[in-house]
Amino acid sequence: MTSVWKLCNKIVNKLMDRKDILYEKWSSPELCVVLGESGMCIEWLAKRGLIKNSRLCSVCGEPASLLECAQIIDGYRWECNLQECNFRKSIRSESFFDGRDLPLRTIIVVMHYWCEDLQNETVTQLGVSEEDSADICNVIREEFEKNQRRAGAIGGIDENFQPVIVEIGESYFFRGEHRQSQQPEGHWVFGGIERLENGAVGKRFLVAVPNCAADTLQDEILRHILPGSNIISDGWAAYGNIPHIANGIYTHSFMGAENNLVDPNNRELHTQNIEMMLMRAKRKMNRHVGSSRESFALHLQDYVFRSQIRPSRYLFESLLMVIVDKYTI
Incomplete structure (x- = not known):
């Protein structure tokens, strides 16, 4: 087992500020390039607080290292340097991406397509199944509904x-x-x-x-x-x-x-x-x-969230902030 971040207990040296994330402007082609390789995608996510930038071993309490592992979908996972701890953790753990089977890069690009109101294009251009695309879009709508409740009256x-x-x-x-x-x-x-x-x-x-x-x-x-x-x-x-x-x-x-x-x-x-x-x-x-009342309600919150973001070109970045606020990494 080798590592791009050999014995490194941090993915990136510095996280981005909220305002810098919010005022980025990504296009789909730019995202596809910058997220092209697994290591680049992991750094992009960690820098924006979307996955944990570091992790402690739950056994010995020492910093874990990010090691390459070809057998898993992300290509990397957290492991303790002490073999006797037998500590391993997915980089997705406790994040928005936890429990989802698609590659991280694909999920992010589907999210961007959703923000551009191009959900159908995820099937034809990205090769994502209709079921997987619908699942990600519904999860996004659920996050918006929760965000509306947190925002209060x-x-x-x-x-x-x-x-x-x-x-x-x-x-x-x-x-x-x-x-x-x-x-x-x-x-x-x-x-x-x-x-x-x-x-x-x-x-x-x-x-x-x-x-x-x-x-x-x-x-x-x-x-x-x-x-x-x-x-x-x-x-x-x-x-x-x-x-x-x-x-x-x-x-x-x-x-x-x-x-x-x-x-x-x-x-x-x-x-x-x-x-x-x-x-x-x-x-x-x-x-x-x-559609059912539950599905209709989710689409209704989808509309409310979109209508509040002005200018609308910052919708993707606003979605990232909703996720960052919900999943405190």
Whole structure:
């Protein structure tokens, strides 16, 4: 057994800073080149904190070395220098890649294709099976869903002690083709989005709900919107109790004309942002409407995450940061 990092207890000498990772800009051809060999791929991952850069032997507590091992998919693994310890550990252990059978390089490139919305190309260009490609994409969506939960609720009070405006809305997502005599199969979606200064928008959420009854929406408001928020909605009757939720933790404004996105008497009273987000999400999600509620919910979080990254060219780098934050190496 020989080693590129012979008796080395670190893969790279220095890890990258978060901001440097976030503002990298990788293209698929560049990634394929830089990840071309197993050793190069391992260094690339370690430098960004995606796999452990060093490891201690769990028996003697001494630093393990990264040794070449042709019998395993990664070509290298951690081993203790003392044979009697019999300590061996995969370089994937405790990372996002743990338990996945594809080569590290392939997983990273599939992730990049996903960020470019080119999932189908992973099958034709990379030779990845449809099952493996779908598995990686679903895992990414699950990470986004967990990331949304960790990010917490939206709205609340800003740094100037003013209520943050949160526009809310609901929509029924269904396929366009259906008989008029039948209720189309689909999913109710409820969401909210922060309205910031100068027309900008902030954090947002979308969730699949079983119905849009007042009790259902009230539960989602409490779960996703912080106390102190100024909630703006249309005139949907189910929103009528918002000022009384939890003894009045929200203020509420609504438009009397339900068919308008902007109140004709007050140009600041509108739901244009949430309606635009729902419209774009519905367009994007159309092909997933017929899927199970669990699958639909994952694709919904996929859309929410993508919509928050601006500019969108940093989506891949943002995905890497989600993984780094989740799997503290």
